[in-house]
Amino acid sequence: MKRILISELKEEFINEKVLIKGWVHRIRILKKVTFILVRDRSGVVQCVIDNESINNVELKNESVIEIVGKVVSSQNKISNIEVVVENINILSKVKDELPIEVNNGLDIKLETMLDNRVLSLRKENINFILKVKAILAQGFREFLIRDGFTEIFTPKIVKDGAEGGTNLFNLKYFENTAYLAQSPQFYKQMMVAAGYEKVFEIAHVYRAEEHDTRRHLNEYVSMDLEMGFIEDEKDIMRIENQLLIYLMEKLRLEMSEEEEKFEFHIPKVPETIPYITFKEAKQILKKHYNKINSEEDLDPQCEELIYEYAKTYLDSEFIFITDYPKSKRPMYAMPKGENLTHSFDLIFRGMEITTGGQRIHDYDMLVNNFINKGLDPSNFGSYTEIFKYGVPPHGGLAIGLERLTCQILGLKNVREASAFPRDRQRLLP
Amino acid sequence: MKRILISELKEEFINEKVLIKGWVHRIRILKKVTFILVRDRSGVVQCVIDNESINNVELKNESVIEIVGKVVSSQNKISNIEVVVENINILSKVKDELPIEVNNGLDIKLETMLDNRVLSLRKENINFILKVKAILAQGFREFLIRDGFTEIFTPKIVKDGAEGGTNLFNLKYFENTAYLAQSPQFYKQMMVAAGYEKVFEIAHVYRAEEHDTRRHLNEYVSMDLEMGFIEDEKDIMRIENQLLIYLMEKLRLEMSEEEEKFEFHIPKVPETIPYITFKEAKQILKKHYNKINSEEDLDPQCEELIYEYAKTYLDSEFIFITDYPKSKRPMYAMPKGENLTHSFDLIFRGMEITTGGQRIHDYDMLVNNFINKGLDPSNFGSYTEIFKYGVPPHGGLAIGLERLTCQILGLKNVREASAFPRDRQRLLP
Structure with a gap:
């Protein structure tokens, strides 16, 4: 039977x-x-x-x-x-008293949820979260494969391949020291240059960040794409716009029952997501919310306010911020004029879910940019070397899968979108 | 324009x-x-x-x-x-003499290929390899999603989550020591138990193995599945059989031109892949090839001979070997009688590309098996604990993506199926 x-x-x-x-x-x-x-x-x-x-x-x-x-x-x-x-x-058989109840829909504390992860995931109001995550990942792939992208698998144990900084996890690799990849950035660029032109990867990335907030994970899933022969970062923003439309459509098809039952709201993605420059964002924050950000960057509260602004005045839950200053972007970001870069972030419901932009493809410009950032290009030789041999103009982006899931579902903490999150304190289960 | x-x-x-x-x-x-x-x-x-x-x-x-x-x-x-x-x-522009020629179809030495990876991947007789790999990965997902599986993302930084042994990479995780996951084994079982029942993951796994052979990588892509409510390991073998049929059909659809041009041969997968027990395999090796394996396991030469046998006598390039002795299988393998296990390997063209089997789902049996293997169950508490709270009979398998690609294409070395392989010596590019 x-x-x-x-x-x-x-x-x-x-x-x-x-x-x-x-x-x-x-x-x-x-x-x-x-x-x-x-x-x-x-x-x-x-x-x-x-x-x-x-x-x-x-x-x-x-x-x-x-x-x-x-x-x-x-x-x-x-x-x-x-x-x-x-x-x-x-x-x-069940051999022991259950540490948590599975059959009620009541909320439980985050620590309890994560300590008893296998049981908490059996609760139907928690179980569906990771199904949504899975659908988003597969939707990302479907959309890009249809658009001629090739899936890539790049190393997570790296030496030259790390962007550097203080948030690297160190690893003993036989006689060598290596790092866990913070992103597939250099490798996805190399795969564009290797002739694949349009590539994507969904894989873990690692950040040894000390802070312990609702939006940070030390190990998370990054959905990366990178593509050659672009005009500028607008091409990348356009593809993200279309991608998000596709993803939300797919969610609507496969998760409509859950949307009703668990009272989340799949967002409407505008045909053209509005965008403002970083400079305009600061002006808006000052004018509309009397908020003056001391730092050059936008802090989480600023992101919330910019979202408020987009929702109220632009009728969109998504908003791109473009033209970040050079000082706020990494050494491979394509400069725009004297002080800016061809770059963007995407804010969705008050949280940055994407960073992207055009990259430098000229060898001399790249090496000079390393030096200007106080970095020694020779420490990145296997990356910079490729720019001697013909690399098309290119750019890309990364979407944090847990953050995207978290924001669509209105979760309180990004950890809820990870089956077994790793944070400052947590290595178990 | x-x-x-x-x-x-x-x-x-x-x-x-x-x-x-x-x-x-x-x-x-x-x-x-x-x-x-x-x-x-x-x-x-x-x-x-x-x-x-x-x-x-x-x-x-x-x-x-x-x-x-x-x-x-x-x-x-x-x-x-x-x-x-x-x-x-x-x-x-190209600023320097090319270290290798891109525009000829000549073979190059493995080291040269990997040292100049971005340029060697531009060669059309190399470029297509990673496209085949990408198609196999997406085919694996498509087949399983249609069959009701849920994609999972499990941690690669683990503590309890490692099977143990000498091939672990150590990692400093803030104040703790952690490991890189050798496989998602424990976590995929936990996700079955968490109510998802049928789960899969395609992700990197890490083996700090010293040996440097044509079939080993220290970082590779594992295609894992795990499913609940099975009768025994035969259910898992059946699903792998159907999966392989689907994968080869997909390859045939998308790669027929390349198959002709680069002279590889997409295998025919039998409706029912033949299987023999481990004991029978040893008898066959002795009888047909006068080969007596001193070890309990099958070495690479034995795998080649078993493939020869399957091709010659069973008209199949695939053959399952079942019923491995307990001593050769990990502590979670479901025992079969006194000395054997509900387990299998799949040999394809002379190389093991899959290990799978039924797992223990009874708490007491599992804990005793840990002890019998000389392991302290308390070191694996976050894993064993879940078996107190109702875990269905289940099993699963793992397919090495680079090995599968390598064997389909007839590559000389599994490294050729990795964009940026990590081996005993290689951390760059």
Whole structure:
């Protein structure tokens, strides 16, 4: 007998015998019968069994069971059918008191959620988060593959390949010291130059950052793309715009039930996401919110306010900020005039979810930029070297997958969008 | 004017003006005209220009250029059209002598290939390898998503999460010591137990192995799947069988031209891949090849011979070996009788490309197995703990993506299937 998924159990199965498998979601013992809610990856169904038949079955919440039974019509909270149990078999026992309850929809504290990750992920109001994440990742790939991009796999153990700075994790690599890649930046540029022209990668990146905020992870999934033969960063912004339209459309198709049930809101992506320059952003912050940012960069509160502005005045939950000053961008950012760069960030619902821009493709300009930033180009030889041999004008971007998920779903903390997050304190589970 | 890809330049464009962009593949100067072969990611086309018009253009092989010109009919080696140049513009110069030639199809030594990776990947007989790899990865996902699997992203910085042994890379994680994940094994099991039931991940894994052979990489891409509610390992073998059929079909659809041009052979996957037990494999080796393996395991030569046997006697390039002894399998492998396990390997053209099997889902059995293997279960607490709370019978497998690519294409060394391989000696580029 073949197992049937619970979501497929509809009225047309009434009077048929079925085999279902799953977890015991809830047990309710009445005088003569016991109701067992059974949960599998697709849904929950009510099963009913005589108390006599179940006397010797040691059932607990979260036991794994299989049930053969007959489908009958019913009026219960979950659906209009139920399963009358003919045979029940325990596949895996529960040996201990559950540290958290799975079968209620109540919120739990972040630490409790992450300490008991396997159990907290069984809660339906948490489980769907990582399904949304998976759909976003696959949507990213689908869109880009159709547009002629090639998927790449670049090393995470690197030597020259790190952009540098203080947020590198060190690694002993046999006799050498190596680092964990902060991004695939240099390698994706190299793959454009290797003739693939348009490339993407979805992979972990690593930041040894000390701060412990709701928006930071020390290991996260970066969705990167890089493409050659562009005019400037506007080409990259355009492709991100189209990509986001595709992603939200896909989510709408595959997650509409969840959207209603868990009350999140899949955003509408404008045909053309509005953009303002970094300078304009600072003026807007001052004029509309009387906020003067002491630093050159925009802090999280500024990002919130710029989002407020975009929503209120531009009718968009997304807004690009362009033309960042050189001092705020890395050595490979293509300069624009004396002080600016061909660069952009994308703010979505008050959080930066993308950094991108055009890169330098001229060898001399690149080497000089390294020097101007106080870096020794010879420490990056295997990267700079390639610019001697014909590299097309190019640019790209990176989207933080957990941040995107977090912002779409309105999660309080980006850690909720990671199955097993790594942060300043957490290496387990 | 919009750029057109070279592969799209067919007869219907004759007499039209087009814009193409790419690399100078080859230059041939005749008395009055110069022929320039231009290469982009899609192909090569011949362009022709008056010597007078090109006098002041500093062209070299691998310069990046854009050309506006008229398409005319032609009879050249590459196609039945060529482009008469009206305007040529250099987008990126070549500043140095090329360390290797790009425009010949000659083989180069592995070290030379990897030292000059960006240039060697421009060679068309090398470039396509990583396209095949990308297609295999996306095919793996497509097949599994359609079959109800959820993509997962599990941590690569781990503490409890490593299987242990001597091949771990150590990492300083703030005040702690951590490891790079050798596989997502524990975490993919945990995600099955978290209610996703059927999960997959394509991600890097890390092995600090000292040996330096044609089949080993210290960082490689593992295609993992894990699924719950199985009967035994045969369910996993069945899904791999179907998956391989899908992958080879997809390759045939997308890579038939390359298959002919570069003379590889996409294998036929039998409807049911034959399987023999480990014990039978040893008997076959002795009987047919007079080979007695001193070790319990099969060495690379044994794998070659078993492949010979499968091809000759079973008409298959794939063969499963099942029922490995407990001593050869990790602590989580489901025992079969006293001494064996519910496990398998898949040999393809003489190389193991998959290890898989059923896992233990009973807490007591698992803890005892740790102890029997001489391991302290308390060092793996965040993993073993979950088996107290209802884990369905489950199993899974891992396919090495570079090995699979290598074997399909008949490459000499698995490093050729990695853009930037990491091995005992190599951290650059």
